[in-house]
Amino acid sequence: MIAGAISSKKSSVITAIALTPGVAVKVAESNADECFAQLFEKIPVKLTVNNKAYQTTVEPRVTLLDYLREELHLTGTKKGCDHGQCGACTVHVDGQRINFCLSLAVMNEGKKITTIEGLANGETLHPMQAAFIKHDGFQCGYCTPGQIMSAVACVREGHTGSRAEISEYMSGNICRCVAYLNIVDAIIEVEEGGETV
Amino acid sequence: MINFQYLRTTTAKSAIALLVKDKNAKFLAGGTSQGGSATLSTVGSAVNDVCVALKSAIAELAANSNMDATANFVDVLKKNNLPQIEVTKESQGGKERDNYSMYSFSIHFVQVKVHALTGVVKVSKIVSVGDSGTIVSPKTARSQMLGGAVGGIGMALTEESVIDHRYGRYINNNFADYHVPVNADAPEIDVNFINKPDPHINPMGAKGMGEIALIGFSAAVANAVFNATGKRIRTLPITPDKILT
Numbered sequence: 001m002i003a004g005a006i007s008s009k010k011s012s013v014i015t016a017i018a019l020t021p022g023v024a025v026k027v028a029e030s031n032a033d034e035c036f037a038q039l040f041e042k043i044p045v046k047l048t049v050n051n052k053a054y055q056t057t058v059e060p061r062v063t064l065l066d067y068l069r070e071e072l073h074l075t076g077t078k079k080g081c082d083h084g085q086c087g088a089c090t091v092h093v094d095g096q097r098i099n100f101c102l103s104l105a106v107m108n109e110g111k112k113i114t115t116i117e118g119l120a121n122g123e124t125l126h127p128m129q130a131a132f133i134k135h136d137g138f139q140c141g142y143c144t145p146g147q148i149m150s151a152v153a154c155v156r157e158g159h160t161g162s163r164a165e166i167s168e169y170m171s172g173n174i175c176r177c178v179a180y181l182n183i184v185d186a187i188i189e190v191e192e193g194g195e196t197v
Numbered sequence: 198m199i200n201f202q203y204l205r206t207t208t209a210k211s212a213i214a215l216l217v218k219d220k221n222a223k224f225l226a227g228g229t230s231q232g233g234s235a236t237l238s239t240v241g242s243a244v245n246d247v248c249v250a251l252k253s254a255i256a257e258l259a260a261n262s263n264m265d266a267t268a269n270f271v272d273v274l275k276k277n278n279l280p281q282i283e284v285t286k287e288s289q290g291g292k293e294r295d296n297y298s299m300y301s302f303s304i305h306f307v308q309v310k311v312h313a314l315t316g317v318v319k320v321s322k323i324v325s326v327g328d329s330g331t332i333v334s335p336k337t338a339r340s341q342m343l344g345g346a347v348g349g350i351g352m353a354l355t356e357e358s359v360i361d362h363r364y365g366r367y368i369n370n371n372f373a374d375y376h377v378p379v380n381a382d383a384p385e386i387d388v389n390f391i392n393k394p395d396p397h398i399n400p401m402g403a404k405g406m407g408e409i410a411l412i413g414f415s416a417a418v419a420n421a422v423f424n425a426t427g428k429r430i431r432t433l434p435i436t437p438d439k440i441l442t
Contacts, residue, residue: 081371081372083371083372083373085371085372085373086372136336136337136339136340139337139340139341139344164381166380167380167381167383168380168381170380171379171380171381171382172379173379173380174372174377174379175380176348176377177340177344178343178344178345178346178347178348178378178383179340179343179344180343180347180378180379180380180383181343181383181386182340182343183380184380
């Protein structure tokens with residue numbers, strides 16, 4: 001412990017000498033400290049997003065939501081509350097719906113991720129997307145990617161026994177425009193349509 | 198000013214649908230505000246005006262090329278070797294707003310269940326009726342009324358922002374502490390419209406319906422709670438503590 005204290009004291013002295021004000025300003029201006037830190041702080045991660053493999057390095061503090069939006073530019077997944085309370089960031093990981101804002105990128109090593117961008121088959125809409133349009137399952141549309149991902153999972157999980165059951169299992173996704181009833185209608189149609197979702 | 202590059206129909210209803218779909222249609226609505234439930238009245242009227250102008254332009258073109266006035270506009274364009282027809286029209290509205298007042302109306306019927314032991318109120322059925330002149334888009338108008346009703350459940354029963362008066366900050370600034378209605382809170386809702394055109398206010402006879410979906414709803418809930426419990430709760434939201442004390 002003492003040795004540690006001494007060595008850290010030593011290193012801070014070295015740092016203090018090395019980073020005289022002029023140098024410090026230069027380093028900050030050129031963003032060199034950030035570049036330097038990235039070499040040490042980033043961790044390699046392998047992910048499969050919408051059937052496309054990605055191999056990259058991320059900081060361990062980066063949520064998968066931020067990684068998708070900022071690095072992969074898959075901005076279909078929305079950031080709502082960033083607290084896991086609203087469900088706007090719902091995506092599928094290995095077929096299961098989760099709130100991506102509560103999942104760090106490094107926690108998803110080797111996992112298979114499906115976002116709203118990966119739901120449609122080319123230009124052909126996924127049955128749930130088509131049903132949302134048909135039943136007006138949205139107004140402003142901000143919660144919609146999360147609602148659709150959640151709805152697809154709801155059908156796959158088999159929680160579609162009744163309107164009440166669907167409502168219960170869709171209650172993790174808040175919609176302030178309140179398209180709830182139309183969303184339930186859309187899910188019932190997809191369920192009754194019998195298409196594989 | 199609306200600049201349409203093509204149009205298939207001349208009714209205001211489908212014209213607005215087209216306006217939304219047509220990437221080439223531009224509209225610069227200046228002067229009138231697009232809010233306060235007035236967007237349909239103002240922008241919609243402009244769309245209506247340009248559609249009427251376009252209709253007469255097509256009819257004129259048809260007459261000039263010795264075609265029947267009711268001929269398909271595609272045939273008229275083909276005959277004149279035109280890839281498209283463009284009409285620009287400035288719409289300012291008339292003096293209707295000075296001469297007539299414009300109000301929309303709504304009424305809400307609410308059935309509630311109050312838990313005798315816990316005081317929890319649950320809205321179990323809603324009937325909402327709106328009168329906002331012609332209903333241009335029945336589907337989205339219904340969605341608007343649904344939104345107002347369930348938003349009203351939140352206003353009446355759960356939503357309350359609490360400020361820390363020492364520091365002026367919201368204490369419950371997250372969805373865990375500020376409760377907005379979720380899917381399971383939305384009951385069976387029956388939405389109806391009078392759908393009677395207003396003869397004065399604009400060519401479509403359509404009035405705004407942004408606010409009427411919500412206005413009055415929390416009062417209906419409070420009345421239903423009074424009917425169920427005999428308690429007049431005069432501060433929203435009607436939380437269990439207010440019912441039990």
